[in-house]
Amino acid sequence: MAAPRSCDLWRYCCRGWSRAAGDSRLPGFHRFWLGATPSARSLSQEKRAAETHFGFETVSEEEKGGKVYQVFESVAKKYDVMNDMMSLGIHRAWKDLLIRKMHPLPGTQLLDVAGGTGDIAFRFLRYVQAQHQRKQRRQLRAQQNLSWEEIAKKYQNEEDPLGGSLVMVCDINREMLKVGKQKAVDQGHTTGLAWVLGDAEELPFDDDKFDVYTIAFGIRNVTHIDRALQEAHRVLKPGGRFLCLEFSQVNDPLISRLYDLYSFQVIPVIGEVIAGDWKSYQYLVESIRKFPNQEEFKEMIEDAGFQKVTYENLTTGIVAIHSGFKL
Numbered sequence: 025m026a027a028p029r030s031c032d033l034w035r036y037c038c039r040g041w042s043r044a045a046g047d048s049r050l051p052g053f054h055r056f057w058l059g060a061t062p063s064a065r066s067l068s069q070e071k072r073a074a075e076t077h078f079g080f081e082t083v084s085e086e087e088k089g090g091k092v093y094q095v096f097e098s099v100a101k102k103y104d105v106m107n108d109m110m111s112l113g114i115h116r117a118w119k120d121l122l123i124r125k126m127h128p129l130p131g132t133q134l135l136d137v138a139g140g141t142g143d144i145a146f147r148f149l150r151y152v153q154a155q156h157q158r159k160q161r162r163q164l165r166a167q168q169n170l171s172w173e174e175i176a177k178k179y180q181n182e183e184d185p186l187g188g189s190l191v192m193v194c195d196i197n198r199e200m201l202k203v204g205k206q207k208a209v210d211q212g213h214t215t216g217l218a219w220v221l222g223d224a225e226e227l228p229f230d231d232d233k234f235d236v237y238t239i240a241f242g243i244r245n246v247t248h249i250d251r252a253l254q255e256a257h258r259v260l261k262p263g264g265r266f267l268c269l270e271f272s273q274v275n276d277p278l279i280s281r282l283y284d285l286y287s288f289q290v291i292p293v294i295g296e297v298i299a300g301d302w303k304s305y306q307y308l309v310e311s312i313r314k315f316p317n318q319e320e321f322k323e324m325i326e327d328a329g330f331q332k333v334t335y336e337n338l339t340t341g342i343v344a345i346h347s348g349f350k351l
């Protein structure tokens with residue numbers, strides 16, 4: 025390595041000093057002698073810290089939430105049809121895989137954050153219902169000498185086809201929830217489902233409440249991902265599981281080129297043609313590129329206190345499922 029020039033050394037020292045001067049752990053006296061007035065320093069630091077991204081645009085942290093809200097308010101009515109069109113239905117398989125990985129048993133209490141129009145919740149309900157029916161059938165088969173009347177009665181007396189399971193869909197956007205509630209009616213989901221308006225960064229739930237926390241295609245839109253992860257940890261029961269389905273990084277260079285081409289050249293066009301909304305779909309593809317890769321996100325989950333954190337790539341890493349436990 026080349027020897028540092030004197031101006032480099034000077035710059036290095038200045039950087040070190042200014043860093044120390046901004047260190048809030050230093051007593052005020054030291055900060056004063058290190059050459060920065062605490063108020064000026066902390067002000068400029070706050071200004072920098074308050075910036076984030078909205079797709080490729082730099083925005084203030086206060087602005088971001090509002091912009092994300094507008095995106096989903098705008099796409100809500102066309103959201104489901106857009107997902108089928110853009111992904112050629114592949115998003116359905118990704119969501120099915122998330123539920124299979126969770127393998128919920130009757131009685132599971134699930135919190136689905138950024139649950140939007142309910143895709144994860146409805147899959148969860150169908151899965152636990154099927155599990156519960158299978159369990160019932162096994163029990164009936166074990167009781168060999170029941171009459172058909174007794175068997176029929178057992179089926180009819182079944183009050184809760186979900187065996188006590190519940191899914192709480194929490195989302196910040198009224199319009200997305202409105203579409204979700206209508207879908208629940210259309211699909212005949214009457215029990216085991218609740219809808220709550222709430223922010224992933226400040227969940228309106230007590231500590232240690234849920235067995236599983238899911239967030240599908242949601243965390244990318246949250247302003248402070250670290251806060252959302254801490255909240256996930258707080259509301260899970262000890263032993264509870266965190267599962268996140270999110271766009272991730274494609275590592276194969278050829279697939280990555282094709283994927284970029286499709287994302288930037290095709291998706292906003294479909295957005296414009298089907299939903300009359302180029303900008304929201306431009307934001308979608310940009311936000312995917314700004315999201316941390318598989319390993320970086322895994323570290324963030326660990327930093328929030330989760331253990332046994334793993335991930336599984338789907339469709340060559342276009343999306344990944346991260347899993348962690350509160351132990």
Ligand SMILES: COc1cc(O)cc(C/C=C(\C)CC/C=C(\C)CC/C=C(\C)CC/C=C(\C)CC/C=C(\C)CC/C=C(\C)CC/C=C(\C)CC/C=C(\C)CC/C=C(\C)CCC=C(C)C)c1O
Pocket residue numbers: 095096099103106107108110111112114115241279282283285286287289290291304305307308309312339340342
């Ligand atoms: C506003 O925010 C949002 C709005 C939303 O509606 C949704 C979300 C959140 C997202 C979801 C809930 C998931 C569902 C939505 C999507 C998957 C849309 C996002 C899609 C991508 C970022 C691209 C990746 C999509 C796929 C892997 C699905 C499969 C698509 C194809 C295979 C493309 C086929 C398309 C054609 C043949 C049309 C012709 C295309 C061209 C002329 C352009 C050039 C295209 C290619 C050369 C082929 C495309 C190649 C790839 C996609 C890469 C290779 C893929 C594989 C090996 C599987 C939300 O936040």
Ligand SMILES: C[S@@+](CC[C@H](N)C(=O)[O-])C[C@H]1O[C@@H](n2cnc3c(N)ncnc32)[C@H](O)[C@@H]1O
Pocket residue numbers: 092096137138139140141142143144194195196197200222223224225239240241242245246247
């Ligand atoms: C792409 S949609 C995903 C919906 C659903 N999970 C799915 O897989 O189809 C993203 C959702 O995240 C919600 N969202 C964005 N920021 C949020 C936040 N801070 N707290 C809760 N939900 C949020 C949006 O309102 C939107 O419904």
